[in-house]
Amino acid sequence: QVQLQESGPGLVKPSETLSLTCTVSGGSISSYYWSWIRQPAGKGLEWIGRIYTSGSTNYNPSLKSRVTMSVDTSKNQFSLKLSSVTAADTAVYYCARDRQGYATGDYWGQGTLVTVSS
Amino acid sequence: AIQLTQSPSSLSASVGDRVTITCRASQGISSALAWYQQKPGKAPKLLIYDASSLESGVPSRFSGSGSGTDFTLTISSLQPEDFATYYCQQFNNYPITFGPGTKVDIK
Numbered sequence: 709q710v711q712l713q714e715s716g717p718g719l720v721k722p723s724e725t726l727s728l729t730c731t732v733s734g735g736s737i738s739s740y741y742w743s744w745i746r747q748p749a750g751k752g753l754e755w756i757g758r759i760y761t762s763g764s765t766n767y768n769p770s771l772k773s774r775v776t777m778s779v780d781t782s783k784n785q786f787s788l789k790l791s792s793v794t795a796a797d798t799a800v801y802y803c804a805r806d807r808q809g810y811a812t813g814d815y816w817g818q819g820t821l822v823t824v825s826s
Numbered sequence: 827a828i829q830l831t832q833s834p835s836s837l838s839a840s841v842g843d844r845v846t847i848t849c850r851a852s853q854g855i856s857s858a859l860a861w862y863q864q865k866p867g868k869a870p871k872l873l874i875y876d877a878s879s880l881e882s883g884v885p886s887r888f889s890g891s892g893s894g895t896d897f898t899l900t901i902s903s904l905q906p907e908d909f910a911t912y913y914c915q916q917f918n919n920y921p922i923t924f925g926p927g928t929k930v931d932i933k
Contacts (some may be wrong), residue, residue: 753927816870
């Protein structure tokens with residue numbers, strides 16, 4: 709059974725960089741797209757972007773100037789960096805595996821709350 | 827970006843009811859639509875992909891239909907564990923976008 713687990717600081721200061729890692733267990737990270745999605749408290753879902761195991765990426769244009777995703781196949785991990793954060797970036801961040809052939813998350817991490825505050 | 831609207835935004839229903847949620851896209855997306863269920867404090871769960879394909883392990887009371895701009899999620903007989911918020915998602919064009927959600931609660 710594939711499992712995903714987000715990790716990283718739960719508190720980030722304004723203007724700093726949010727860094728999260730998603731560790732994949734129970735299956736290989738290879739040959740899949742891997743996504744990041746976030747959800748502010750009480751609000752809907754926002755797609756941040758996705759990365760293939762080759763390193764190819766697609767980002768949401770609304771965040772593109774601040775987002776960097778990377779993948780480490782040797783560790784079965786992929787990562788998200790979001791720079792110059794503000795309070796508007798406070799949200800639960802989810803990592804997900806995209807179903808092969810479809811950009812739909814068939815396996816998700818439990819989510820991690822990141823608060824941007826001084 | 828493609829905008830998705832969902833209706834209703836919320837509904838109250840009883841166990842055993844047939845429930846229908848609609849999702850409309852601002853432009854045609856073929857069948858590139860998915861439906862998710864989310865319960866409080868939990869990650870979304872994929873129910874339907876490619877507009878009408880049932881994800882493995884999802885009960886057959888869930889079904890999806892539609893193509894182009896208009897889509898429907900139907901729960902044929904609502905069960906207690908189905909009270910949740912439902913989101914549609916399009917993946918025909920980048921950026922991938924989600925609908926605003928439909929909350930289904932107990933009447």
